[in-house]
Amino acid sequence: MFGVTILGNNSALPAYDRHPTAQIVTIGDQLILIDCGEGTQTQLAKYKIRRSKINHILISHLHGDHYFGLPGLITSMGLLGRQNDLHLYAPAALENIIQLQLKAGSTDLPFQLHFHALENFENILIDDPKFSVKLFPVEHRIPCWGFIIKEKRMPRKINKEAVIAYHIPAAYYEALQKGEDYTNKEGTVIANELLTNPNKPAKSYAYCADTRYTPENAIVCEGASLLYHETTYLQNCEHKALVRYHSTTIQAATFAAKAQVKKLIIGHFSSKYEQLEEFLKETQPIFPNTDLAIEGVTYLV
Amino acid sequence: MFGVTILGNNSALPAYDRHPTAQIVTIGDQLILIDCGEGTQTQLAKYKIRRSKINHILISHLHGDHYFGLPGLITSMGLLGRQNDLHLYAPAALENIIQLQLKAGSTDLPFQLHFHALENFENILIDDPKFSVKLFPVEHRIPCWGFIIKEKRMPRKINKEAVIAYHIPAAYYEALQKGEDYTNKEGTVIANELLTNPNKPAKSYAYCADTRYTPENAIVCEGASLLYHETTYLQNCEHKALVRYHSTTIQAATFAAKAQVKKLIIGHFSSKYEQLEEFLKETQPIFPNTDLAIEGVTYLV
Numbered sequence: 269m270f271g272v273t274i275l276g277n278n279s280a281l282p283a284y285d286r287h288p289t290a291q292i293v294t295i296g297d298q299l300i301l302i303d304c305g306e307g308t309q310t311q312l313a314k315y316k317i318r319r320s321k322i323n324h325i326l327i328s329h330l331h332g333d334h335y336f337g338l339p340g341l342i343t344s345m346g347l348l349g350r351q352n353d354l355h356l357y358a359p360a361a362l363e364n365i366i367q368l369q370l371k372a373g374s375t376d377l378p379f380q381l382h383f384h385a386l387e388n389f390e391n392i393l394i395d396d397p398k399f400s401v402k403l404f405p406v407e408h409r410i411p412c413w414g415f416i417i418k419e420k421r422m423p424r425k426i427n428k429e430a431v432i433a434y435h436i437p438a439a440y441y442e443a444l445q446k447g448e449d450y451t452n453k454e455g456t457v458i459a460n461e462l463l464t465n466p467n468k469p470a471k472s473y474a475y476c477a478d479t480r481y482t483p484e485n486a487i488v489c490e491g492a493s494l495l496y497h498e499t500t501y502l503q504n505c506e507h508k509a510l511v512r513y514h515s516t517t518i519q520a521a522t523f524a525a526k527a528q529v530k531k532l533i534i535g536h537f538s539s540k541y542e543q544l545e546e547f548l549k550e551t552q553p554i555f556p557n558t559d560l561a562i563e564g565v566t567y568l569v
Numbered sequence: 570m571f572g573v574t575i576l577g578n579n580s581a582l583p584a585y586d587r588h589p590t591a592q593i594v595t596i597g598d599q600l601i602l603i604d605c606g607e608g609t610q611t612q613l614a615k616y617k618i619r620r621s622k623i624n625h626i627l628i629s630h631l632h633g634d635h636y637f638g639l640p641g642l643i644t645s646m647g648l649l650g651r652q653n654d655l656h657l658y659a660p661a662a663l664e665n666i667i668q669l670q671l672k673a674g675s676t677d678l679p680f681q682l683h684f685h686a687l688e689n690f691e692n693i694l695i696d697d698p699k700f701s702v703k704l705f706p707v708e709h710r711i712p713c714w715g716f717i718i719k720e721k722r723m724p725r726k727i728n729k730e731a732v733i734a735y736h737i738p739a740a741y742y743e744a745l746q747k748g749e750d751y752t753n754k755e756g757t758v759i760a761n762e763l764l765t766n767p768n769k770p771a772k773s774y775a776y777c778a779d780t781r782y783t784p785e786n787a788i789v790c791e792g793a794s795l796l797y798h799e800t801t802y803l804q805n806c807e808h809k810a811l812v813r814y815h816s817t818t819i820q821a822a823t824f825a826a827k828a829q830v831k832k833l834i835i836g837h838f839s840s841k842y843e844q845l846e847e848f849l850k851e852t853q854p855i856f857p858n859t860d861l862a863i864e865g866v867t868y869l870v
Contacts, residue, residue, distance in 0.1 A: 313583070344582050374711045
């Protein structure tokens, strides 16, 4: 499974039972938490997501609605006896804040917390056997990063009948799965395409964090299976979006179209909007395959 | 009105829709927030308590379940355009944590935040015309303080018939209300008791924070109209309470009886308990006028 579960879809202030930003990305047996607004640990419990399965946490920037839930989540993990290492990827200034909070509470975590400052990475943030996480800068009032989580290319599938017919030794199957051709004792090259079939294409999720409309970033997110782009405001607040370093519906949809992604989800709604239908109405004419990021819903990548 | 509204009654971990510690004390037209666990701003909204009315926040100690909601509350107050000064009374180490968080987010609050380190006070923390707040150390794993909020003595009530009969000039009424006698032109002293009647006695609320059973503190809370004492555990966990610097039902009730308070409310329940009836069953035989501190309920002082 590769999917994104929304835990919070509201901007700065919690309102209308909508919460500040947090998302869980499930990729295989791994859970990655992206941003961690206040109350994230309660949202995880509400949607029965096991926090013990979270090994990586990515924090896009240090506005409170994206990380004020983190100290509580970390200390709760400790109280619950977590032992697995936890990797936290965030702007450098967060390390000192967390350490001061742990020190003030005389808290010794029973697990290793590894801090990775986003400033130290240029492209690849995580290189796991099954997926990679890349980061890219977005344009916000303070330093802020987006993330792209991508499956590793799936191995090609062995064509069982073909490998028997061509007398390929089983020891060579792994090389075939990687796409290599086979050369037999007689020196004849048998093309990989004759021996294997392509697997499903690798999918990717692009998370654009809090950002002004930045068309230059469309190339970074190009072809993503799923794109999350913030829409703090409706179209008629374009000027407000500009000065507050946020985006509108139209801008998110235009970005998605430019990046030629398969699907778009939108969120980070301003607390001034109680109803959200208008967000879809403005976005879909430009990018039809758009959904609202609704809390508790999992969107498949 | 002098009352205490419970916003969170659970210990360290949120559970069973119970939240970490936070209480609002309403005294006249003032709201005082005591402790501010994660999610306090949401609880304030849920119970329709106007955060703009809060001018004083008291933080008992720096375990996260007593202050992780504070950065969110403060920044939300800023986003909502608060202009009134806000006074924060807390252990000294919190000042740097809050300042780092504001700096990391490039947040300029539109109001003055005055930080008062509890370590700098010996007895009186706040001396308002209508009430006082005293602090006292309690016994916890890290430095921790309890608070006593007390009304100022109410002025005596003028006995209208008596002041006319004794020809007391109106300019002297204020002195009478303060309890002074009146001496007339002939040099005769007219006792205050003849001219005024006593007002209602001043009430007080004692908040014992997170604490081991500390009978020596009973004298500090003596005669309080309302006492909050933590009961993290039932009686059979007395040893656990001791080593974790918390209290049991029996200990809270014994403390209340020793302090001869009028009424006791108990809270800070461990997340191991889903049902709370047993807490009352164990407490009331020793101190009958006990209530559970239930979220959303206001207990009159």
